[in-house]
Amino acid sequence: MGLLLLFRFACTCAGILLGLLSRSEEAAGQLGAASFVLPLLSNAYIPTGNLPGRLRTLAEWNPISAVTTALRDLFGNAPVPEGAAWPVAHPVAGSPAWSLALTAVFLPLAVRRYARPE
Numbered sequence: 077m078g079l080l081l082l083f084r085f086a087c088t089c090a091g092i093l094l095g096l097l098s099r100s101e102e103a104a105g106q107l108g109a110a111s112f113v114l115p116l117l118s119n120a121y122i123p124t125g126n127l128p129g130r131l132r133t134l135a136e137w138n139p140i141s142a143v144t145t146a147l148r149d150l151f152g153n154a155p156v157p158e159g160a161a162w163p164v165a166h167p168v169a170g171s172p173a174w175s176l177a178l179t180a181v182f183l184p185l186a187v188r189r190y191a192r193p194e
Contacts, residue, residue, distance in 0.1 A: 079143060079146055079147065079150075079171050079172065079175075080143070080147070082171075082172060082175040082176075083139070083143050083171065083174070083175045085175070085179060086139075086174070086175040086176075086178035086179045086182070087178070089178065089179055089182040089183045089186055090178060090182040091107070091111075092182075092186045092190075093182050093185050093189060094107050095107065096186060096189045096190055097189065114138065114140060115140050117131075117134055117135055117138055118135055118138040118140035118141040119135055119136070119138075119141040119145060120140055120141070120144045123157070124136050124141070124160070124164070125157055125159075133161065136160050136161035136163065136164045137161055137163060139171070139175070139178065141163065141164050142163035142164060142167050142170040142171040142173075142174050143167075143171045143174070143175075145157075145164050145167035145170075145171075146167035146168050146170070146171040148167075149167050149168060150168065
């Protein structure tokens with residue numbers, strides 16, 4: 077549960093920044109639909125082993141892939157794939173690393189944007 081909460085916090089920080097950067101409420105409302113494609117470019121639905129080169133690299137370096145693989149590993153549902161990129165090959169370390177990196181980038185930017193007078 078801790079991995080999911082940490083990743084959700086990182087995604088919330090990114091969402092807050094994107095919402096603050098939006099010009100209108102309508103534009104901010106469309107951001108949810110734009111983020112729909114991110115899970116589709118991960119290993120949440122299909123294994124990445126059979127994907128072509130660049131698409132496989134993109135899917136394996138997707139933070140959602142690291143979180144998905146970590147949860148599968150911790151719940152004992154599937155082995156970690158061999159020959160995968162580092163975040164997927166080491167998912168229990170990769171998913172918190174992704175979450176902390178995303179938080180370290182987006183949280184200060186969101187706070188700075190919020191505090192900026194307009």
